[in-house]
Amino acid sequence: MILAGDFGGTIVKLGLMDHGALRKQSRFPSPARSESQDWLPEIKERADDLCRSAGVRLTDLEGMVWALPMVIDPGLRRAGWSFGKFADAKNENFGTMVKSLFSLPLLLENDARAAAIGEWQAGAGRGIDDLVMITLGTGIGTGVIQEGRPLRGRGGMAGNLGGLSITHLGTEVSENVAPGCIEGLVASWALPMRAEQMPGFASSTLVMANPLDYQAVFTHAAAGDPLAKQLCDRAIEAWAALTVNLIQHFDPECVILGGGIMASADVILPKVRGFVNRHAVQSSGPVDIINAKLGDDAALFGCGWIWNQRSFSHS
Numbered sequence: 001m002i003l004a005g006d007f008g009g010t011i012v013k014l015g016l017m018d019h020g021a022l023r024k025q026s027r028f029p030s031p032a033r034s035e036s037q038d039w040l041p042e043i044k045e046r047a048d049d050l051c052r053s054a055g056v057r058l059t060d061l062e063g064m065v066w067a068l069p070m071v072i073d074p075g076l077r078r079a080g081w082s083f084g085k086f087a088d089a090k091n092e093n094f095g096t097m098v099k100s101l102f103s104l105p106l107l108l109e110n111d112a113r114a115a116a117i118g119e120w121q122a123g124a125g126r127g128i129d130d131l132v133m134i135t136l137g138t139g140i141g142t143g144v145i146q147e148g149r150p151l152r153g154r155g156g157m158a159g160n161l162g163g164l165s166i167t168h169l170g171t172e173v174s175e176n177v178a179p180g181c182i183e184g185l186v187a188s189w190a191l192p193m194r195a196e197q198m199p200g201f202a203s204s205t206l207v208m209a210n211p212l213d214y215q216a217v218f219t220h221a222a223a224g225d226p227l228a229k230q231l232c233d234r235a236i237e238a239w240a241a242l243t244v245n246l247i248q249h250f251d252p253e254c255v256i257l258g259g260g261i262m263a264s265a266d267v268i269l270p271k272v273r274g275f276v277n278r279h280a281v282q283s284s285g286p287v288d289i290i291n292a293k294l295g296d297d298a299a300l301f302g303c304g305w306i307w308n309q310r311s312f313s314h315s
Helices: 036-053 094-102 111-122 182-186 188-197 214-222 226-250 260-279 295-309
Strands: 002-007 011-018 021-029 063-068 070-072 079-082 106-110 131-136 140-146 254-258 288-291
Touching: 002 036, 002 111, 002 295, 011 036, 011 295, 021 036, 021 295, 036 094, 063 111, 063 295, 094 106, 106 111, 106 295, 111 131, 111 140, 111 254, 111 295, 131 226, 131 260, 140 182, 140 226, 182 188, 182 226, 188 214, 188 226, 214 226, 214 260, 226 254, 226 260, 254 260, 260 288
Parallel strands: 002 063, 063 106, 131 254, 254 288
Antiparallel strands: 002 011, 011 021, 070 079, 070 106, 131 140
């Protein structure tokens, strides 16, 4: 049994994975902007509570796999790049701090890649060895399974295309993303700023939305708010353009869409499929555009598979 962790920008999920099964889990607000010396003790306390509730001790576990919204080196030991969340996890002493506190070995993985692995092994992509996953959450992440292997690349960046620029136009919204990239254009974290800059915001029902997220945007669009409809259309077209780019680049059998925004899958999927059918070169046959099956648990399942594939010393 291992401790799997999915460290999102809004929620952290911890789970006890046992031979491919998720035995128990807990969820709590993310300390994504805090220093690791402050949030690691909280994670340890939460992990101890989770283990007690399952009738085991933390020290009885084999190890841990944590999925972070960062670029992780192919050896799964270090975070090499941060996109503004859990930033100091890339420091050289991070692994030492974790091992000292938890007394367990630790592997790391990019959160979107972990989710793709989870869906590949236990979800919508089971039995498919060429797939792409897009996670639409606080940010936008992508992961690629190619010829039955997770794609990582030279430094762990391969397949992580949430920062892909889909237009050369656009204004800079963060030092962590390029102007015109899909994160800055339509990610959840950028939505309030983008909405407030649009003409008609003051008269939109979205002014009352708290929080102003995509759940609110889809709800207000369904009720007829013009600005909410515009934001929906713009976001779906951007997600669809990203899907086409991934199809052109990786030639997958299917593209899986997951993340909290896919609560509106009934609206999103038909429009993305239509866009793909109009614009993508599908030389190997139609590419299925499908909804994830594991929901928010996908990365936890991916962490379980990652642990089982690695062999290393516990020293």
